[in-house]
Structures are given as structure tokens and as C-alpha cells.
Amino acid sequence: MELTIDESILKSYGLNNQSIKIQQIGSGHINRTYLLTQTAGEQKKYVLQEINTHVFSNPEAVANNIKQIADFLAHNFPNYLFPAPLATNKGDTMVVHQGAFWRLSRFVDNTIALDTLTAPQQAYQAAKQFGKLSKLLNDFDSSKLEAAIVGFHDLVLRFDQFQTALAKSSPILREQAEKEIETALGFKSILTEYQSLKDSLPDRVMHHDTKINNVLLAQNTYEGVCVIDLDTLMPGKFISDLGDMMRTYLCEFSENEIDLSKITIRKDYFAAMIEGYLSEMGDMLTTSEKNAILFSGKYIIYMQALRFLADFLNGSIYYPISYPLQNLDRTKNQFKLLIELVKNEDELILIIEKNLAQ
Known part of the structure; x- marks a missing residue:
């Protein structure tokens, strides 16, 4: 079955279901995580997450924490890679849809996240x-x-x-x-x-x-x-x-x-x-x-x-x-x-x- 994300969420970031491929990824048990790959033009990749509000009951505080740290690092250590969420078209840190909180960040190419250490x-x-x-x-x-x-x-x-x-x-x-x-x-x-x-x-x-x-x-x-x-x-x-x-x-x-x-x-x-x-x-x-x-x-x-x-x-x-x-x-x-x-x-x-x- 082909995965889709509600169009209003994607449009908040200038994306749509017709121009992206969606895969559910990650081994974490907290947030639902998806890999979005643009299928038209430049094939950029993004990570979309729905925040688990049962665990993080104040998602606005989480988003504000990350933004403050991202701003500090960008100002003081601009070359450090800190994969903070992207702003929406309106400049918001998240999208709220039907009571759920979503955020988007860039996928870091040529990397791997291990589930177990072998060396x-x-x-x-x-x-x-x-x-x-x-x-x-x-x-x-x-x-x-x-x-x-x-x-x-x-x-x-x-x-x-x-x-x-x-x-x-x-x-x-x-x-x-x-x-x-x-x-x-x-x-x-x-x-x-x-x-x-x-x-x-x-x-x-x-x-x-x-x-x-x-x-x-x-x-x-x-x-x-x-x-x-x-x-x-x-x-x-x-x-x-x-x-x-x-x-x-x-x-x-x-x-x-x-x-x-x-x-x-x-x-x-x-x-x-x-x-x-x-x-x-x-x-x-x-x-x-x-x-x-x-x-x-x-x-x-x-x-x-x-x-x-x-x-x-x-x-x-x-x-x-x-x-x-x-x-x-x-x-x-x-x-x-x-x-x-x-x-x-x-x-x-x-x-x-x-x-x-x-």
C-alpha cells in the first residue's frame, strides 16, 4: 500500500504527494518518522516526523528548545551540522494538523544510524x-x-x-x-x-x-x-x-x-x-x-x-x-x-x- 501524508501538512513546506515518495523509517518507539524523496526536479530528501504528544506533552517547548540551540550554534559555530527542523512557509517550527504536531528536516545524505555497535x-x-x-x-x-x-x-x-x-x-x-x-x-x-x-x-x-x-x-x-x-x-x-x-x-x-x-x-x-x-x-x-x-x-x-x-x-x-x-x-x-x-x-x-x- 502506497503511503500518503495529508496534503495540508506537505503544502506547509511547499511539497505535495504527487511529487514525493514516502517511506516509513527508523527503529525508534516514540515518534513516527518518514523519509520523503522528491521525484521531480532536484531529488532532495527530507525527514518528516509526527511528535508523540503522550511522551512530549508540550511539543511547543520541545520546538522552542531546539530552535534556541540551533540559533546559538548557527551564530557561534556556523560550520557545525545541527539537523534542526525547517521552518514552514509561514515561518513556524511545526505544523499542527487535527491536533497532531509535525515537523520536517533535511535528510543527511551518505550517513547511517546503527542499531547495534559492532566495533x-x-x-x-x-x-x-x-x-x-x-x-x-x-x-x-x-x-x-x-x-x-x-x-x-x-x-x-x-x-x-x-x-x-x-x-x-x-x-x-x-x-x-x-x-x-x-x-x-x-x-x-x-x-x-x-x-x-x-x-x-x-x-x-x-x-x-x-x-x-x-x-x-x-x-x-x-x-x-x-x-x-x-x-x-x-x-x-x-x-x-x-x-x-x-x-x-x-x-x-x-x-x-x-x-x-x-x-x-x-x-x-x-x-x-x-x-x-x-x-x-x-x-x-x-x-x-x-x-x-x-x-x-x-x-x-x-x-x-x-x-x-x-x-x-x-x-x-x-x-x-x-x-x-x-x-x-x-x-x-x-x-x-x-x-x-x-x-x-x-x-x-x-x-x-x-x-x-x-
């Missing part, structure tokens, strides 16, 4: 790109931005949500998750450390979703090109970005892997990621931030485990599942990753110290 150099390039964006935004006043998702990486909030889910959960679900509940409470020292540490870490503009498919790499060389999926650009701490890289780059398998023996830390990927990130951010980080580099991984992995566990105890109402115990299995997976990180802590710290000394 340490890919981890290096991805981390370098996320670090570069943070470095360029070092002098941007993050207080000018609104929270795209309130409390997104607030570990205090996530722990409270876990405790609320635990209190309200059915006896059957609590019994099934008994071991994981015990593990969650056993790692509560991470929450305590976060509470004592967070005020010493400066607020920065953070991406907050630094998995590998949110950075474009050159199709042939895998050299980093630019960062994409900009919706969660908002004020935060550096531990959000670096921690999410650790959570998603260091293990060969995703949170859906049920064979826990496969959940291990790839130290060569860790070294490449740290080297790539610090090659850009090494001179920007404060002493407190440098001391919290490894903590960032513990913080994000623990928080994600709590989120999966809370959802399981709530009856799996947030994360999509394909079988009843999937969120519990995801919790087990993330706790195993956290245990592996802690088990290898001394060696990982040596890698960090080596890179900081360069």
Missing part, C-alpha cells in the same frame, strides 16, 4: 559526537530551556515511583519480583550518592538519549557526522549522557536478552567510549564531574532497572511487552549489567584515569 571505533565516534555537542553548548545558558520530559532522569523521582508501585502492587507480582526488589533496595546507596553529588555537578544542555542510533555516522567510514533525535535536549547533568552511553554501548546485547550469562562489560568498548567523549569534553568537565565518570554508568543503569521493575509491579502499563514477564526479565538484565560494572570497577577506573591524564 569499538563506532563507540569512540558516537561518544565523540555527543561530547562535541556538549562542548559547543558549554557557554549556552541551559536555564533558558524547558524540561522536555519533567523528571526524566531524576533518580529520586524514579525511586519514589518504584516504592509507590511496590506498595500498590499485587501480592503475586511482588512474589514474582521478590529477588529483584531485594536487589533494588540493596543498591540504594546509588540513590544516596546521587543525592549528595548532584548539586556539585553543573547544569548543562544534555541530550539525555545517547544510544547509538541517535548519532549519524558516515556510511563508508563510520566517522561521526552529527547527533540526531533532539527532542530531549534540555537542562541536565553530564552523567545523563555518559551514563546512557555506558548502559547501551558496553554490552553486546540489549535489555531484552534473557540469557544473563551474555550480559558482560566490553572493556575495549568502554575505553573507546571514554576516549571519544573526553577528546571533546575533557577540558570542559569540572573536578566533580571527572570524579563522577564511572558513577554515571551506575546511576543510569540503576535508574533504568528501577523503571522496568516499577512498570512490572504496576502491571506493565508503560513499556510495551510481548510476554507477561518481559519487564521483570529486563529488570534482571539491567541489574546483571550493573553488577558487572561494579565487579570491573577498579579496571574501568584505571581506563578513566589514563584518559584524563592525556
Whole structure:
């Protein structure tokens, strides 16, 4: 079946269904994304997205955040590739059609977005790109931005949500998750450390979703090109970005892997990621931030485990599942990753110290 987009949306950008080919693309679970290819004249390509307002309840704030950052980068670093949405014919940042919010951006040719990492150099390039964006935004006043998702990486909030889910959960679900509940409470020292540490870490503009498919790499060389999926650009701490890289780059398998023996830390990927990130951010980080580099991984992995566990105890109402115990299995997976990180802590710290000394 041939895909079409409502003509009024396309006309807002000077396009029409007769002169474009439409393909649904992307592996993300949040926004619906389409590749538009002009079939007449110059064959330009665009990316059209419908913003998921269940996740991003204030799309105007998201659009305003991206525009402020785009304007700052265009003025201060005009050669940096920042794929911000294009303005409509009326100069708007989005099109609103039947209550839905749409935006269009240029497609970046000769690039690829990976779903999985297969070489340490890919981890290096991805981390370098996320670090570069943070470095360029070092002098941007993050207080000018609104929270795209309130409390997104607030570990205090996530722990409270876990405790609320635990209190309200059915006896059957609590019994099934008994071991994981015990593990969650056993790692509560991470929450305590976060509470004592967070005020010493400066607020920065953070991406907050630094998995590998949110950075474009050159199709042939895998050299980093630019960062994409900009919706969660908002004020935060550096531990959000670096921690999410650790959570998603260091293990060969995703949170859906049920064979826990496969959940291990790839130290060569860790070294490449740290080297790539610090090659850009090494001179920007404060002493407190440098001391919290490894903590960032513990913080994000623990928080994600709590989120999966809370959802399981709530009856799996947030994360999509394909079988009843999937969120519990995801919790087990993330706790195993956290245990592996802690088990290898001394060696990982040596890698960090080596890179900081360069």
C-alpha cells in the first residue's frame, strides 16, 4: 500500500504527494518518522516526523528548545551540522494538523544510524559526537530551556515511583519480583550518592538519549557526522549522557536478552567510549564531574532497572511487552549489567584515569 501524508501538512513546506515518495523509517518507539524523496526536479530528501504528544506533552517547548540551540550554534559555530527542523512557509517550527504536531528536516545524505555497535571505533565516534555537542553548548545558558520530559532522569523521582508501585502492587507480582526488589533496595546507596553529588555537578544542555542510533555516522567510514533525535535536549547533568552511553554501548546485547550469562562489560568498548567523549569534553568537565565518570554508568543503569521493575509491579502499563514477564526479565538484565560494572570497577577506573591524564 502506497503511503500518503495529508496534503495540508506537505503544502506547509511547499511539497505535495504527487511529487514525493514516502517511506516509513527508523527503529525508534516514540515518534513516527518518514523519509520523503522528491521525484521531480532536484531529488532532495527530507525527514518528516509526527511528535508523540503522550511522551512530549508540550511539543511547543520541545520546538522552542531546539530552535534556541540551533540559533546559538548557527551564530557561534556556523560550520557545525545541527539537523534542526525547517521552518514552514509561514515561518513556524511545526505544523499542527487535527491536533497532531509535525515537523520536517533535511535528510543527511551518505550517513547511517546503527542499531547495534559492532566495533569499538563506532563507540569512540558516537561518544565523540555527543561530547562535541556538549562542548559547543558549554557557554549556552541551559536555564533558558524547558524540561522536555519533567523528571526524566531524576533518580529520586524514579525511586519514589518504584516504592509507590511496590506498595500498590499485587501480592503475586511482588512474589514474582521478590529477588529483584531485594536487589533494588540493596543498591540504594546509588540513590544516596546521587543525592549528595548532584548539586556539585553543573547544569548543562544534555541530550539525555545517547544510544547509538541517535548519532549519524558516515556510511563508508563510520566517522561521526552529527547527533540526531533532539527532542530531549534540555537542562541536565553530564552523567545523563555518559551514563546512557555506558548502559547501551558496553554490552553486546540489549535489555531484552534473557540469557544473563551474555550480559558482560566490553572493556575495549568502554575505553573507546571514554576516549571519544573526553577528546571533546575533557577540558570542559569540572573536578566533580571527572570524579563522577564511572558513577554515571551506575546511576543510569540503576535508574533504568528501577523503571522496568516499577512498570512490572504496576502491571506493565508503560513499556510495551510481548510476554507477561518481559519487564521483570529486563529488570534482571539491567541489574546483571550493573553488577558487572561494579565487579570491573577498579579496571574501568584505571581506563578513566589514563584518559584524563592525556
